[in-house]
Amino acid sequence: MAEIRAAAEAQPNIALIKYWGKRDVARNLPAVGSLSLTLGSLWTRMQVCLSPELDGDTLVVNGEPDDGMLPRVSRCLDRAAGPDRWFAAVDSECNFPIAAGLASSASAFAALTVAASAASGRSRDTLALARIAGAASGSAARSLYGGIVELDARDDEIEVSSLAEPGDWPLRVVVAVTSHGPKPVSSGAAMTLSAETSPFYSSWVERQACDLDVARSAVAARDFARLAAVSEHNCLKMHSVMWTSRPPVVYWNKATIACMQAVRDLQASGHAVFFTIDAGPQVKAVCLPESEQVVTAALRDVAGVESIMSTGLGAGARLLDPA
């Protein structure tokens, strides 16, 4: 029998109300809901080739074999294509730094789920695909959807939906990359450590619904100032949980803090901008289009900023024509 190929593309997303902590580690169910922006011009493209000729799965990322990620990829393939599937050759291409706090696993597992599901001939709706992607990486569930996305984690299965399409609110995201290196601790391992050791973890989980309510209503009202305030608060709260873990998990560097200060200065001079930071030292500044140039220039000037990327909001994961 001949091999079967499918390809998909997904954009990374950044959370404004963060996922940090797991309710069920085995099923990778998040302890808290989250709200995110799916980004526009950053992407991961995945090609999956299922073949009876292969004697094991293979993974190539940007032209290099990547055996470290392979076990997670194989488990995701099992869920998307079924445990009786043929082995797969997976080829991944990504146009932004991997493992540096830019949610490369989100776009990777979203694209992998869509491609593997199609290659195996299964027809699934977006939520079913999001649940499969989320089992591989919690944030990946959100990259199945475009624009502004909410993930609800109150039940035994996640629910994910789009609160606004990319064109509904033209937010811009300016990413200041302060280190291109991989992160010291994976977010999954750091979450477990936070749950086990941070004295703030339980109140983090308890208060998340409240932050989500505020953010959801700010999105509905297109109220930038309200979204800014709750997003920065939620980000700093998540990092407080990390910092108070034992041993502490600190992803920031000097430039991270300098970028936050630059955003504060821009706010003081009247610009509609706020920061958010994930499991890495990069700072993402979310702003309205009229402030984008000033925000980009200010962050570029910060000592230690290695590069800047900027993007609007993008679409959810989708199939591509195979090469």
Ligand code: DP6
């Ligand atoms: C800080 O989705 O990478 O970016 O489920 O263990 O793969 P796993 O975690 P992951 O965690 C993302 C954490 C975060 C916040 C967020 O994206 O909501």
